[in-house]
Amino acid sequence: EVQLVQSGAEVKKPGESLKISCKGSGYSFTSYWIGWVRQMPGKGLEWMGIIYPGDSDTRYSPSFQGQVTISADKSISTAYLQWSSLKASDTAMYYCARVEVAGFDYWGQGTLVTVSS
Amino acid sequence: DIQMTQSPSTLSASVGDRVTITCRASQSISSWLAWYQQKPGKAPKLLIYKASSLESGVPSRFSGSGSGTEFTLTISSLQPDDFATYYCQQYNSYSPDTFGGGTKVEIK
Numbered sequence: 001e002v003q004l005v006q007s008g009a010e011v012k013k014p015g016e017s018l019k020i021s022c023k024g025s026g027y028s029f030t031s032y033w034i035g036w037v038r039q040m041p042g043k044g045l046e047w048m049g050i051i052y053p054g055d056s057d058t059r060y061s062p063s064f065q066g067q068v069t070i071s072a073d074k075s076i077s078t079a080y081l082q083w084s085s086l087k088a089s090d091t092a093m094y095y096c097a098r099v100e101v102a103g104f105d106y107w108g109q110g111t112l113v114t115v116s117s
Numbered sequence: 118d119i120q121m122t123q124s125p126s127t128l129s130a131s132v133g134d135r136v137t138i139t140c141r142a143s144q145s146i147s148s149w150l151a152w153y154q155q156k157p158g159k160a161p162k163l164l165i166y167k168a169s170s171l172e173s174g175v176p177s178r179f180s181g182s183g184s185g186t187e188f189t190l191t192i193s194s195l196q197p198d199d200f201a202t203y204y205c206q207q208y209n210s211y212s213p214d215t216f217g218g219g220t221k222v223e224i225k
Contacts, residue, residue: 044218
């Protein structure tokens with residue numbers, strides 16, 4: 001069974017760093033792109049970027065380029081999303097999802113990130 | 118970037134109604150379009166990929182059509198479990214993916 005399991009909710013202060021994770025199982029982790037999607041409170045879905053764990057090829061949306069870093073460790077089938085300096089506006093639910101053909105076919109359960117002083 | 122415009126943003130309908138949601142792309146995306154359903158507090162679920170292909174396990178009352186810049190998601194007979202928010206997503210290898218703004222299907 002394909003599963004993407006994300007790390008737990010985080011509460012951080014502005015300026016702090018953070019790395020959240022997404023662990024894949026039940027399929028060949030290095031053979032599929034993994035994407036990250038942001039959903040701010042009460043808002044729609046925003047495509048942040050994708051990574052191919054096989055060779056770490058990464059693509060970012062211009063809206064998120066330079067704001068976050070997407071990485072992966074294929075030895076432990078885990079993708080990451082990280083910030084070096086969080087802002088209050090980063091408060092959101094973050095989802096990872098597997099890319100298949102023309103869609104995200106499996107999704108993680110989401111990681112809620114709250115940034116507040 | 119390619120912009121995706123969904124309409125309507127909210128739709129009120131009754132059980133048994135036929136429902137249609139439209140998604141327009143700012144430039145041609147061929148058939149590289151997916152539709153998702155999201156319920157409150159849950160991750161989105163893939164319904165349709167490549168504009169008209171039904172994801173495995175998705176009820177046949179859901180269908181997708183279109184190509185180029187105009188696409189539709191149709192629910193042939195709305196069921197209680199279908200009240201949710203629906204998003205389109207374009208996939209184009211020459212630009213980042215983008216989602217439409219969403220359509221909330223509410224009980225009339």
